[in-house]
Amino acid sequence: MISTLTDTERQIALVISGLLSLVGLVLSAAGRHDPLGAQGFIILAFGLSGVFLVISGFHLPEPTEKRFSHYYDEPIKAGIIIAMLWAIVAMFVGDWVAWLLAYPEMTFDAAWASFGRLRPIHTTGIIFGFGGNALIATSFHVxxxxxxxxxxxxxxxxxVLGGYNLFCILAVTGYLMGVTQSKEYAEPEWYADIWLTIVWIAYFALYLRTLARxxxxxxxxxxxxYLAFVLVVAMLHIVNNLAMPVSLGSSKSYTVFAGVQDAMVQWWYGHNAVAFxxxxxxxxxxxxxxxxxxxxxxxxxRMSIIGFWGxxxxxxxxxxxxxHYTALPQWVQTLGMTFSVMLLVPSWIAAANALLTLNGAWHKVRDDATLRFMMVAALFYGLATFEGSFLAIRPVNSLSHYTDWTVAHVHAGTLGWNSMIIFGAFYYLVPQLWKRERIYSPVLVEVHFWLAIAGIFIYVFAMWNSGVIQGLMWRTYNNSGTLAYSFIDSLNAMHPYYIARATGGLLFLMGAVIGFYNICMTIRSSPAAAKTRNEQPATIGQSRLRPGE
Amino acid sequence: MNGPEHDILVAFAKSWGLFYLIGLSIGVLVYTFWPGNRKNFDRAKKSIMDDESGPWA
Known part of the structure; x- marks a missing residue:
């Protein structure tokens, strides 16, 4: 890794790692009576690892000018492996909290093992750890x-890759200690938010500089x-995290917004985190x-362009x-509802465009599980966006809000769409980036695919059922005009569905573990390009060319 | 916060917000269907099919 950096880049890397260590040291000293101290030590350890890493490779020969005739794939490879590690950790925690809902006594009387602390580890680990690293890696490729x-x-x-993962690590370790600013999907506190802003600006700059070349x-x-993702996430992150720390030695901060404005800013952020x-x-x-x-x-x-602007x-x-049905002005609620319904048009443009691309190649979808992952992703994208537009309609929302229906919707999106397209992209990328003939085991890709499908269906149907039952139980009145069921009645009715959901999640997790194994074995297998390499030393690092290309 | 400030914001959002979105939609449609762009779009969608041979000099 260090051997691919120029001498100047190694020096800058050393300075950045040194500065980061220093910041970590200052925070660990200033926050010694606060969870911030422990977070400072993590930053310090991260910075020092960087220093040692750079020093260990400092005197390696510089890369030659020949590098400009190759794509720079090393960070993409690292990003793929890191994303898969996050996937397994975060899906494991997700399944853990799913079992916790069915058997709430399983917290060992420990604060760190409570639902409130573990659940954001699942969401942050999946969205930012798994999804974010996959986005960064594939964007470098694309x-x-x-x-x-x-x-x-x-x-x-x-x-960008290292700094982003430091942010994710600070986030999840903070949750275990009870550090959170209590904003969904924006839980990390002020110091982590400032760090992410710096990393994100570097990411945006890298993207624009590469496009300029x-x-x-x-x-x-x-x-x-991808650019809309980078730019809008920067905007959302900065505005929603405007906050004042209690002191520079405290992990706690208070948001600058208050009341309904704060709620609106949070969900402007929250839904656009989904969107972008x-x-x-x-x-x-x-x-x-x-x-x-x-x-x-x-x-x-053309459809892809119209869909993009839509x-x-x-x-x-x-x-x-x-x-909906909060202190937020009615017209703002109606605005959100109307645009949500309109959103179905550009969403289905994208889903239809993907499926119509496959029209005429269905035999490939049948034979190739990698492509099938992508096809299912497009289907679930279409399904989840339809469901989302529907749930945003105010009277529908009165039934679905605060119930497991929302959870079903979110997981149709994240399991069926986001994870499936990532797995498809990774199975496509891994043999190509590591220059292997093919994936280690196509059979295991099939196994992963069917475990994922089974997991999604069990999960989503369980949560649809429980969500609608919850919604109906909460609005059923008896003859005297009072609620027919207590909250605890609805909770008891959920129990079988929670077991089903956790089982579905387990299947999905097993698929991801098998996928990671398959990726690792592909990397370890002997390179297909080895022969070509020995014969033609000039093409090292290039993809294999067929005659005529 | 209530009173004139809120009303002005609402009036602004309901008028200019509407016009700029309509304007933007028209702009996007014109750009997308402009006959001269057709060639570029066709080339763009095909050009990704063969991009593994390394950066162009």
Whole structure:
């Protein structure tokens, strides 16, 4: 890794790691009577690891000018492995909290093992750890390929990847100690938020600098989606996390907004995290990897452009549908509802575009589990966006809100759409990046696929059932006009569904573990390109070319 | 916060917000269906199919 950096980049890396260690030291001293102290030590350890890593490779020969004729794939490889590790950890914690809902006594009387602390580890680990690393890795891949150019430099991709994972680690370790600013999907406290802002600006700058070096004049539509993801997430993150720390030695901060404004800012953030983190960036993935794997260009490039602007400009208005029947002004609720319904059009444009691309290649979908992962992702994207528009309608929301129906909806999206497209993209990328003939075991890809499908269906149907039952029980009145069921009655009715849900989650987790094993074994298997490499030393690191290419 | 400030915000959102979204939609549709762009879009969608041979010099 260090051998691919130039001497100047190694020096800068050393300075950054040193500064980071210093910040960690200061925070651990200033926060010695607070959980902040422990967080400071994590930053210190991270910074020192960076220092040692750079020093260990400092005197290796510099990369030659030849590097400019190759894509820079090392950070992509690292990102894929890190994403899979996060997937397994966070899905494990997710299944743990799912069992906790069925058997709440399983907390060992320990504060760190309570639902309130473990649940954000699941959400942060999946959305930011798994999803975020997959987005960063695939965006590095897509931006280089579609621009026919190498990443703008060798250091900033590592800074982005490493810095981003430091943020994720600070977040989840903080939750275990009870550090949270209590905003859903924005739980990390002020110091982690400031760090993420720095990392994110470096990411945005790297993206723009790489695009500026592009040799292909047209910027392929995937890049638009990725850029919308990077830019809008920056905007959301900064505004929603405007807060004042109690002191520089305390992990606690207070948001600058209050009351209903705070709620509105939070759900403007929260829904656009879904829109731009879990949708826009992932559509970038879909529009690149699905055509590549299917061997067919996207059905309609024009549709992808209309869909892009529709999604970008409709999504930012829909956050208020999270606050139906609250103190939020009625017209703001109606605005969110209306835009949510309109959003179905650009969402289905994307889903239809993906499925129409496959039209005529269904035999490939049948034979190739990797492509099937992507096809299912497009189907669930269509399903989840339809459901989302429907749930945003105020009277529907009166039944579904605060019930497990929301949980079913979210997991149809995250399991069926986000995870499936990531797995599809990874199975496509791994043999290619590591220059292997094929994945270690196509049978295990099939096993992963069917475990994932079974897991999703069990999970989503269990939560649909329990959600609708909850919603109905909470609104059933008896003859004297009082509620027919107590809350605890509805809780007891959920018990079998919670066991089913945890079982479905377990199947999905097993699939991910098998996927990780398959990826590791592919990397360990002997390289297919070895022969080519020995014969033609000049093509080291290049992909294998067929005659005529 | 209530009174004129709120009303002004609502009036602004309901008028200019509407116009800019309509304007934007028209702009996007014109750009997308502009006959001269067709060639570029067709090339763009096909160009990703063969991009593994490394950066262009």
């Amino acid at each position: 931006m280089q390929r579609t621009s026919r150019t190498r990443l703008a430099d060798q250091l900033s991709p590592w800074f 592009r040799k292909e004049p047209h910027i392929y539509v995937s890049n638009w989606y 983190f879990l949708t826009s960036g992932f559509l970038g993935m879909l529009y690149y990897y699905l055509p590549k794997r299917a061997g067919r260009p996207i059905f309609s490039y 999604i970008t400009f409709f999504y930012v208005w829909v956050g208020s549908h999270h606050l």
